[in-house]
Amino acid sequence: MAVRGFGELEAVVMARLWAGGGTATVREVFEQLRVEREIAYTTVQSTMDNLFRKGWVVRERAGRAYRYQTTASRAEYHAGLMRDALGGGDDSAAVLTHFVGQMSEEESVRLRELLDGRTDRGPR
Amino acid sequence: MNLAACVLLYGLVVAVLGPPLLARASRRGATPRLGIAAWSAAALSVVGSWVLAGGLVAAEVWRARDFTEQLVRGCAATVGVALTGRYGAAAQTGVVLLAVLVLSAGVLGVRFGSSLLRARRDSHRHSDAARVLGRHEETTADVVVLDAPERVAYCVAGRPATIVVTRGALAALDDAQLEAVLAHERAHLAGRHHLLVVISRALAVAMPRLRLFTTGAAEIARLVEMCADDAAAHRHGGQTVAGALLALAGASALPAPALGATATGVVERVERLLDPARRARATASQLAMLVSVVLLLVGPALGTILLELGAAMCDMAV
Numbered sequence: 001m002a003v004r005g006f007g008e009l010e011a012v013v014m015a016r017l018w019a020g021g022g023t024a025t026v027r028e029v030f031e032q033l034r035v036e037r038e039i040a041y042t043t044v045q046s047t048m049d050n051l052f053r054k055g056w057v058v059r060e061r062a063g064r065a066y067r068y069q070t071t072a073s074r075a076e077y078h079a080g081l082m083r084d085a086l087g088g089g090d091d092s093a094a095v096l097t098h099f100v101g102q103m104s105e106e107e108s109v110r111l112r113e114l115l116d117g118r119t120d121r122g123p124r
Numbered sequence: 125m126n127l128a129a130c131v132l133l134y135g136l137v138v139a140v141l142g143p144p145l146l147a148r149a150s151r152r153g154a155t156p157r158l159g160i161a162a163w164s165a166a167a168l169s170v171v172g173s174w175v176l177a178g179g180l181v182a183a184e185v186w187r188a189r190d191f192t193e194q195l196v197r198g199c200a201a202t203v204g205v206a207l208t209g210r211y212g213a214a215a216q217t218g219v220v221l222l223a224v225l226v227l228s229a230g231v232l233g234v235r236f237g238s239s240l241l242r243a244r245r246d247s248h249r250h251s252d253a254a255r256v257l258g259r260h261e262e263t264t265a266d267v268v269v270l271d272a273p274e275r276v277a278y279c280v281a282g283r284p285a286t287i288v289v290t291r292g293a294l295a296a297l298d299d300a301q302l303e304a305v306l307a308h309e310r311a312h313l314a315g316r317h318h319l320l321v322v323i324s325r326a327l328a329v330a331m332p333r334l335r336l337f338t339t340g341a342a343e344i345a346r347l348v349e350m351c352a353d354d355a356a357a358h359r360h361g362g363q364t365v366a367g368a369l370l371a372l373a374g375a376s377a378l379p380a381p382a383l384g385a386t387a388t389g390v391v392e393r394v395e396r397l398l399d400p401a402r403r404a405r406a407t408a409s410q411l412a413m414l415v416s417v418v419l420l421l422v423g424p425a426l427g428t429i430l431l432e433l434g435a436a437m438c439d440m441a442v
Contacts, residue, residue, distance in 0.1 A: 082274070085274075086276065093247075094250040095281065096250065096278040099368070101390060111373055111390060114370075
């Protein structure tokens with residue numbers, strides 16, 4: 001299983017797919033990308049293959065090539081990500097180490113008192 | 125047999141007595157690193173003692189039956205014979221104990237392992253998604269900014285690991301505070317804190333009735349935050365880190381969890397950051413923790429050796 005981390009290229013390809021209505025062939029993405037960067041067709045192909053294996057896109061045969069389709073819109077992915085990030089995603093076991101964790105009402109009150117106490121004394 | 129029972133008993137004692145003692149020693153968070161070491165050592169020591177006890181029982185069974193015959197009859201038949209008690213009561217109880225141990229160890233192992241794998245898979249997925257959806261800052265390659273009003277900053281393991289900051293958090297922090305937040309998250313990644321958190325959590329999931337693991341997971345989660353705070357405070361000053369905590373802990377911070385409020389110690393962290401003496405003070409609890417770490421790690425091995433020596437001396441006396 002040679003699943004490498006999410007490279008910059010994968011993000012670029014996903015952005016292209018979403019911008020283009022969520023569906024494209026490798027050739028179409030390649031033609032768009034080659035305008036702005038030096039890139040090989042096979043690189044785009046393997047990138048999209050990775051995206052398929054990771055579940056970001058599905059594909060179906062269209063003649064001799066595959067036509068790729070995003071599995072969800074950017075907004076849907078964003079909503080899911082934020083749900084996880086805010087601690088509402090019970091279906092995800094992702095371990096996120098938050099700078100400020102969840103706080104109880106008591107803690108918020110005490111924190112506010114602490115803050116007020118400090119500003120009274122002046123900064124530093 | 126006696127030895128295995130002793131080792132099991134040791135594990136039980138640590139599992140029962142450990143949590144209240146360790147919680148008291150690590151509560152103030154004077155040296156979070158030592159606290160993490162103590163909790164990890166206790167967990168390791170208990171799990172280790174179980175493995176050791178299992179091994180000892182297995183060795184007992186192994187010794188109690190005839191090796192060559194076993195090869196001929198096959199494993200199942202030998203176990204059957206051992207169960208009838210022909211090899212003696214020790215072998216009989218040994219086989220039963222071994223079966224129970226192997227079975228429960230298997231169940232626990234599967235629970236532990238699947239929890240680890242799930243955490244890993246979902247974390248990597250989250251990291252991937254953040255990288256696809258977030259905006260990359262030119263100056264900081266490891267940071268992505270999510271376009272969301274909530275004030276959130278966190279890091280998540282992955283390939284590569286990612287530090288995520290929301291647009292809301294960026295707006296709430298000044299430059300120095302942002303640097304402090306990033307230093308805090310980088311300290312998590314550099315210290316591989318997510319591994320500690322994931323492993324301790326998986327142990328708690330596998331054995332939810334044992335306070336050593338449930339309290340341990342919560343304590344380790346709390347202590348790694350303090351650890352990262354210290355790293356950030358070292359570079360950017362405690363005031364700045366505390367300021368960042370306060371800036372992100374406003375009304376639009378994370379909502380309180382639905383099921384009961386879990387204290388994550390934000391207040392405690394702020395108090396700690398504003399009072400350097402609380403971080404640096406050498407206390408009796410630190411010494412106690414240091415001693416307990418050493419004892420927990422060395423104890424089982426030392427005990428086993430002493431018992432073996434004792435047994436050998438008894439044999440000679442007879």
